[in-house]
Amino acid sequence: MKKEQVVNCQFSVWYPIFKKHTIKRDNNTQQNQTNNSDSEEEDVQWSDDETTTTVTAPEFPEFNSKVLEAINTLGGCVFPKLNWSAPRDANWIALNSSLQCQSLSDIFLLFKSSDFITHDLTQPFLHSSDKDSPNPAINYELVLRKWSELLPGGEFRCFIKENKLIGISQRDYTQYYHHISKQEGQICHSIQEFFSQHVQYQFLDEDFVLDVYRDSWGKVWLIDLNPFGEVTDSLLFTWEELTSGNSLSANQEEGDTAQQEDPVFRYTASDVTVQPSPCLSYRIPRDFVDLSTGEDAFKLIDFLKLKKRQQEDSEEEVEEEVRQ
Secondary structure (H helix, E strand, O other): OOHHHHHHOOHHHHHHHHHHHEOOEOOOOOOOOOOOOOOOOOOEEEOOOOOOEEEOOOOOHHHHHHHHHHHHHOOOOEEEEOOOOOOHHHHHHOOOOOOOEOOHHHHHHHHHOOHHHHHHHHOOOOOOOOOOOOOOOOOOOOEEEEOOOOOHHHEEEEEEEOOEEEEEEEOOOOOOOHHHHHOHHHHHHHHHHHHHHHHOOOOOOOOEEEEEEEOOOOOEEEEEEEEOOOOOOOOOOOHHHHHOOOOOOOOOOOEEEOOOOOOEEEEOOOHHHOOOOHHHHHHOOHHHHHHHHOOOHHHHHHHHHHHHHHHHHHHHHHHHHHHO
16 A cells, blocks of 8 residues: 555545535535644733643634635535545544534544544554655545435445455444344445446545445445555454455354455344444553553553552551551
């Protein structure tokens, strides 16, 4: 995956190509990152305590007005995202536990709480193979899309390599959906047909990941495009499988279809294999996750030192009580 491929998967790049086959967005929703407040100077109020300052939050009245106008144009409820990612890992913090937003404050709350958004802003080219090349200039955009109630059981991720659809995965693989196993043939066929008629050879790259939604009438909609690489979740596949150059093999533990020229279709075939959502880990402090997985050895050492000190303090208190 090269940096150019990451750039090509920005919403503003792929949307004009496929806008007839995806969910509507408003033309006024793209905003450059360099919005400034009306006041050029930071408003700092000094308190009596010289060690404390109160900083007045900047205001963006023109930007706020444009966002509200876009929200109203799109029916009053929108789905927000940046160039690549939506704050899917932060829906737990919203009052409605949803990514549905009705105001700028709703959007800010989700964005501030999302590691996915932070990745977009700070490390968009983290897994690129050409790391030594200069990073392309990025104009960050706030994208607002018309809110649609999408059923998780209708979402699928498609892996395209050399302009061929090689794999399809159930997007919400943590749940079992009976209709997928019952209609696997129709689902796979409708996605293949959509890809061949509307997507194949139309995009700027020949390797990419496609998110689609199949509604209850069998119509397929394009939801998002993602880079073909580790920055994108491979779901029921592994990136080793997808990039090895070998044909994908059927996975007997999940449901799948795999004929000679067909993509491998993987889905959760039984409620016995249901798993917890990977986004649950974002609901607890990062330090806890690092400790439980051992990803940060220094945090583990500090934690053990803290526990040792607590044990020593407890022993000293017991000895003191015994003396008394």
